[in-house]
Amino acid sequence: xxxxxxxxxxxxxxxxxxEVRALDGISLRIDKNEYVAIMxxxxxxxxxxxxxxxxxxxxxxxxxxxxxxxxxDMSDNELAEIRNREIGFVFQTFNLLxxxxxxxxxxxxxxxxxxxxxxRKEIAKETLTSVGLEDRLHHKPSELSGGQRxxxxxxxxxxxxxxxxxxxxxxxxLDSKTGGDIMLLFNAIHKQGNTxxxxxxxxxxxxxxxxxxxxxxxxxxxxxxxE
Amino acid sequence: MSNxxxxxxxxxxxxxxxxxxxxxxAILTTLGVVIGICAVALMSTTIKGIDIAxxxxxxxxxSDNLYIDKWAWFSDEEFWKxxxxxNLKLSDYEKFKHLAQLPIAVAPTLWIVKKVEYGxxxxxxxxxxxxxxxxxxxxxxxxxxxxxxxxxxxxSSRNVVVLGKEVADHLFKSNNASEKYIKIRGIKFKVVGILxxxxxxxxxxxxxxxxxxxxIGAVFKHFERASHRSIAIIIRxxxxxxxxxxxxxxxxxxxxxxxxxxxxxxxxxxxxxxxLTQNYNNVVGVIKIAGLLITxxxxxxxxxxxxNIMFVSVKERTREIGIRxxxxxxxxxxxxxxxxxxxxxxxxxxxxxxxxxxLLSMVINKFLPTSIQFDTVILAIIIxxxxxxxxxxxxxxxxxxxxxxxxxxxx
Numbered sequence: 001x002x003x004x005x006x007x008x009x010x011x012x013x014x015x016x017x018x019e020v021r022a023l024d025g026i027s028l029r030i031d032k033n034e035y036v037a038i039m040x041x042x043x044x045x046x047x048x049x050x051x052x053x054x055x056x057x058x059x060x061x062x063x064x065x066x067x068x069x070x071x072x073d074m075s076d077n078e079l080a081e082i083r084n085r086e087i088g089f090v091f092q093t094f095n096l097l098x099x100x101x102x103x104x105x106x107x108x109x110x111x112x113x114x115x116x117x118x119x120r121k122e123i124a125k126e127t128l129t130s131v132g133l134e135d136r137l138h139h140k141p142s143e144l145s146g147g148q149r150x151x152x153x154x155x156x157x158x159x160x161x162x163x164x165x166x167x168x169x170x171x172x173x174l175d176s177k178t179g180g181d182i183m184l185l186f187n188a189i190h191k192q193g194n195t196x197x198x199x200x201x202x203x204x205x206x207x208x209x210x211x212x213x214x215x216x217x218x219x220x221x222x223x224x225x226x227e
Numbered sequence: 228m229s230n231x232x233x234x235x236x237x238x239x240x241x242x243x244x245x246x247x248x249x250x251x252x253a254i255l256t257t258l259g260v261v262i263g264i265c266a267v268a269l270m271s272t273t274i275k276g277i278d279i280a281x282x283x284x285x286x287x288x289x290s291d292n293l294y295i296d297k298w299a300w301f302s303d304e305e306f307w308k309x310x311x312x313x314n315l316k317l318s319d320y321e322k323f324k325h326l327a328q329l330p331i332a333v334a335p336t337l338w339i340v341k342k343v344e345y346g347x348x349x350x351x352x353x354x355x356x357x358x359x360x361x362x363x364x365x366x367x368x369x370x371x372x373x374x375x376x377x378x379x380x381x382x383s384s385r386n387v388v389v390l391g392k393e394v395a396d397h398l399f400k401s402n403n404a405s406e407k408y409i410k411i412r413g414i415k416f417k418v419v420g421i422l423x424x425x426x427x428x429x430x431x432x433x434x435x436x437x438x439x440x441x442x443i444g445a446v447f448k449h450f451e452r453a454s455h456r457s458i459a460i461i462i463r464x465x466x467x468x469x470x471x472x473x474x475x476x477x478x479x480x481x482x483x484x485x486x487x488x489x490x491x492x493x494x495x496x497x498x499x500x501x502x503l504t505q506n507y508n509n510v511v512g513v514i515k516i517a518g519l520l521i522t523x524x525x526x527x528x529x530x531x532x533x534x535n536i537m538f539v540s541v542k543e544r545t546r547e548i549g550i551r552x553x554x555x556x557x558x559x560x561x562x563x564x565x566x567x568x569x570x571x572x573x574x575x576x577x578x579x580x581x582x583x584x585x586l587l588s589m590v591i592n593k594f595l596p597t598s599i600q601f602d603t604v605i606l607a608i609i610i611x612x613x614x615x616x617x618x619x620x621x622x623x624x625x626x627x628x629x630x631x632x633x634x635x636x637x638x
Contacts, residue, residue, distance in 0.1 A: 056553060056631045077557045084555020095550045095635070099244045111233050112555040156554065 003163050003195055004030040004053060009062035011048050011218075022048040023059070024218035030164075030197065035190045037198045037206035037226075040215035047168070049215065050199045054087050054166045055079045067163060084112050088157025092169035094149040096141040102128060102152045103137040109160050127159045128152070131185065147178035154185060164195045171205055183208050234560050238567030245540065245568055246575075253572060256536040260576030260611060261583065263526030268584035268599060268607045269591070270522040274515050276597025281507055283425075283596065284434070285500055291467055292365055293474055294498040295323070295460040295481060301502035312494045314457035317443070319484055323460055326480045329473045332364030332463040335443050339450050343439055344410045345398040353394060355411070355439045357446030358461075365463040368435070371395075372405045373420030376442055380419075384444025389420040393436040414449050416441065470499070526610070529576070530618040537569050537622035548626050549634025558627040565626050569619025570612055577611025 011023040022045045030036055040046045051057035052064065055071055058079075064072040071082060089095075096105045107124040115123075128137060131151040141149050150170060157165050167186065171179030187208055190196050198209055206212050207226065214222040246253040294300070297312050320335040327333055337357040343350050356362070359382075363375040376387045388409065395404050395418075408415045425435040447453050464473040474497055481495050541548070548561060556564075581604060588599050 051632050054553070056635070077559075080552065080555050080557045083553060089553050091635075095546070095553070097547060097550060099248060108237075108551070109554045111237055112551075112557075112560060114233060117233075160555075 001032045002029050003032055003067055004028065005063075005065040006052075007063040007065075009052065009059045009064060011045075011052060011057070012060045021218050023052070026062070026218075026220060028213070028220065028223075030195065032163075033190070033193050033195055035196045035198075035208070035210040037200060037209035037212045038215065039201060039203075039206050039212060040221075041201065044215040045218040046199050046201075046215050048218075050166060050168055050197075053164075053197060054089060055082045084109055085160060086163045088160065088162040088165045090150070090153050090157050090165065090167040090170045092172040094141070094146075094153045094173070096149060096152055096156075098141055101138045101140050102133060102144065102155075105141070105152055106155045106159050109156060113160060124155075124159055127155045130158070131155045145178075146174050147181060150174065150178075150182050151185070154182075154189075158189065158194075164197055165189065166197050166199075168199045169201075170198070171200075171202070179205070231563075234563045235567060238564040239571060241564055242568035242571040246572065249540075252536060256532050257572055257576035257579070259529030259532035260526070260573050260614065261529075261580040263522070263529035263614075264577040264580030264607050264611050265583045265587070266522035266525045267519070267610065268581055268603055269587055270518045271603055271606070272584070272588050272597055272599050273591060273595065274511075274518065275600065275603075276591060276595030277511060279596050281511075285503065291464040291470055292500065293462040293464065293470065293477060295462065295477060296496050296498055297457040297459075299496035300498040301506055302496070309496075313485070314454075315460065315495065317447075317453060317458060319481075320458060320460050322484050323477075323480055326483070327462070327476060329464065329469060329476050330462040331465050332361050332461075334358045334362040334365055334461045335458045336362065336461055337443055337446050337451065337456055337458045339446060341411050341450065343394065343398065345407070348398045348400070350394055350397050353439055354433065354437065355441060355446070357441055357443035359443060362440065362461065365461045366435070368425070369423040371421045371423050372403075373418070375440070376419055381442045381444070384442050384448050386414065386416045386445055386449075387419045387441065388416040389422065389440040390418055391422050391434070391436040391438045392424040393434075394439055395421045411439075412450070416445075474499075526614060530573075530614045533569055533573055533615065533618040534621060536572075537565060537619055538625070540568070541565060541622045541626040544626075545629065545634050545637040548629050549631050549637065552629070552631035553635060561629075562623045562627040565623030566616055566619040569623070570615030573611045573615030573618065574608070577607055577614075580611070581607050 006026055006028040009023055009026040010021060013020040013022055024045075026049065038046050038049060048057070052059055055066070055074075056079075058074075059072055062072065063070060066082065066086065071079065074082070083089075097108070100108070103124060106128055107120055110120040110123060125134075125137065128134060131154055133148060133151050133155065136144060136148060136152075139148075141152070144152065154170075165186075170186070171182055174182060183205060186196060186198070196209070198205070200206050210226055212222070212224055212226045213220060295315065297315055298309055317335060320333070324333045335358060339355050339357070340352050341355055343353045343355075360376055360378045360380070368375070371392065373389070375389055376385070379385075380387050390398070390404065390409075398404070398409060399407070404418050404421055407418050409418060410416070422435055443458070462473060462477055464470045477497055478493065481497075482493065485494055487494065551561065581599075584607075585599050588597065592598055
């Protein structure tokens, strides 16, 4: 079953008088339970693609179907709802709320989805336990190590059981040992049947994925299996 | 609905976290609202106090009273015209009293100003009201000690006086005053009664607390010649609804007494407290509006402070807004969050301001019969909430319409 279907997507930025074609006719299909790495040098358009896949941004032209629904011209609020239910983000800089503890950070997407308080707390706790942080529930991000912070972020991405997990350089701010652990966690999450899209420029990180898409100048250069 | 509640609760939690994270800033910002709400609450309390004082004063004058006088109290009638009117005499009063059917009491009055003494104590410039025993029925007086002068004392112009509370306190300090003699221009008067405090400083010297009452005959006997001064006649109607009819009857009788032809103008005036109330409302109304506007201004300054700090807060938390949007916060959610934060700051400020106002109103209470009313409290809370919502709206809107990609990139 395909989750993501991009047809001839372009994204053009206007920088003063200059037009920048960040994405230039991208067509792409991603199926359920795929594990995809998007690679490319800086300026190749991988961040832009990630933003569009994550419904944070909309394409200038082209069609984006998410689970068969056209999202390319949805309103901001509709996109917010899609992000909330269908997409889990993991960022390079963790992007946790600094004044909230781990538990509250993970609980937040469920608050926005309007889930009942008791159920919400139970699920948030379960998810944190599943990433191995059951004894860090009430620690603030500043009281956690980098690896632990990224685990909180992963728990936050998983907590709504989204259709895809979008990870943007998830190990970029971690040492190689911790980064390796995080990648093992992603592998495990994939094995549980989740769809993962990984944006990275590190070959050894991309190797964990089952499919590698290489971008260059806003176009797909190579799209290959990685067995 | 439950979604709104969650978002509101979340907004509250965030608000308290934000305030705690920037204590000094929050305190300084809140100060503007504290001062604003305190000023508005105090001003409205003071206004209420002035109103109450005025009403108390008016009612101590007797609210159903009419005053037949040579002078119109509140009118555009020209002064020289009124001056040329005939004086009202005691004999006019006698005739009037005989003819009037509707009033429950009719009493003559004559005011003079004299120094009153007891031993070494004295009160300069005391207003002395000369009247008959019926005067009492035109008032709502209660007595601390003794009684009003009697019909016999009145008729025979005895040297007896009833003292207002303040006068009595001045002359006798803590001593018993009843049955003692005070002196006015060297003449001895026996104190037969002392009034309870009636209490309104707004009436100035007309405040009963500052007056002395004696038979009108005694005034004429010792201090004034009857031909020189015009008296006034106080009439008390049976009740408020009878005031108009009583006034018409009085006008009719007075015209007969004065022997006026049908085409001649009245050469007397019938005055009412209504005129006093109207005058009061004209003057005090302007002061009220001005006062509330000025204090409202200080609240506005407070609101601008809140708005300013909310803009700073939104800017500082751009990345946080981006994160929230990425994980599914809608525009409405972000809007609610920041408006809740602004309102919470304002509400806290409002409550502190209110507490301050309550403390300060105890000081005002020494001068005006007032305290902060429940409705003022509710109003102040509502005003501070609305201030927060209004001040928070523009910054919150800026936050709500941020582009998530831009916001996430913000350093």
